[in-house]
Amino acid sequence: MQYENDEETLNNKIEFSLAFIESLVSSAGLSGEQKTLVDRCTKNIYEEYQIHNFSEQYEPDFIKFYDELMKQPEREAKNLALVLERYVLGGMDIFSKKTNIEIKNRLISFDISELPRSIQTTGYLVVLEHIMNRLKRNKGLGKHTWIFIDEFHILLANPYSADYIAKIYKTGRKENAIPTIITQNIRRCNQK
Numbered sequence: 001m002q003y004e005n006d007e008e009t010l011n012n013k014i015e016f017s018l019a020f021i022e023s024l025v026s027s028a029g030l031s032g033e034q035k036t037l038v039d040r041c042t043k044n045i046y047e048e049y050q051i052h053n054f055s056e057q058y059e060p061d062f063i064k065f066y067d068e069l070m071k072q073p074e075r076e077a078k079n080l081a082l083v084l085e086r087y088v089l090g091g092m093d094i095f096s097k098k099t100n101i102e103i104k105n106r107l108i109s110f111d112i113s114e115l116p117r118s119i120q121t122t123g124y125l126v127v128l129e130h131i132m133n134r135l136k137r138n139k140g141l142g143k144h145t146w147i148f149i150d151e152f153h154i155l156l157a158n159p160y161s162a163d164y165i166a167k168i169y170k171t172g173r174k175e176n177a178i179p180t181i182i183t184q185n186i187r188r189c190n191q192k
Contacts, residue, residue, distance in 0.1 A: 010046055016129050017042040017065070019164045020095075023122040025083050029159065033076040041068040062088055062096040092119065095126060103130070120154055121161050128155075128168060135168075135175040144176045152181040 021038050022030050030038065045060040045068050052058040066088040069081045088096045094115075110130075112123035131147060138145045147168075149155070155165045165181075172179045 006050065010043060012132070013046055013060070014039050014042045015164060015167070016125065019161045020122060020125050020129075021080075021084070022159075023125055023161055024087055024119065025080070031076070033074065034080055037069060037072060037074065037077050037080060041065055041072065044068050061098070066096075087119075092116075094119070095122065124155055125161055125164065128164060132168060135172065135177050139175045142176075144178060147172065147177055147179040148182065149179070150182045151185075152183040153185040 017038050018030065018035060021034070025034070042060075042065065045064045049055075049058045049060055058064075066081060066084055069077050069084070086092050110127040112120055112127065115123045128149075131145075135145050149165070152165075155161045168177075169179050169181070
């Protein structure tokens with residue numbers, strides 16, 4: 001949690017969680033109940049992280065989110081948890097594990113081309129969240145960050161991911177970012 005104030009950080013994490021979950025669950029969007037559950041569970045796991053002085057043991061991840069979702073009393077929570085189970089405990093659990101890659105180089109290239117098509121938007125969102133965190137850290141160090149996003153049209157697959165990338169593009173200037181988007185599929189961008 002490297003943002004200036006806790007409320008801004010929490011709101012950004014909730015926005016990311018909504019986009020992330022929606023990219024896995026439905027291209028038609030999340031229901032109002034699902035949005036409330038994602039908001040509540042995200043808030044709960046980040047508050048626990050903060051209460052425990054940002055201890056690595058309490059660092060929020062997809063498994064903690066899923067466990068928190070399972071604790072919720074609403075039937076919709078159980079339904080959403082069932083849909084997400086394959087991404088947490090099943091064969092598509094790539095985003096529920098901590099990375100084993102050290103990202104300390106000045107030039108980093110994220111390649112999501114090997115991801116199954118059904119989770120490419122999700123992969124993009126994970127990378128963009130890392131970039132947002134890196135922007136905040138680099139700004140604190142007085143560094144500029146160049147960002148090149150290829151296959152941009154993939155991010156327009158759902159409203160939350162589109163909003164998320166728009167936010168990065170708009171606020172990136174304040175974070176010393178130099179963003180560039182690239183796509184070969186202008187027609188798809190235009191239809192959104």
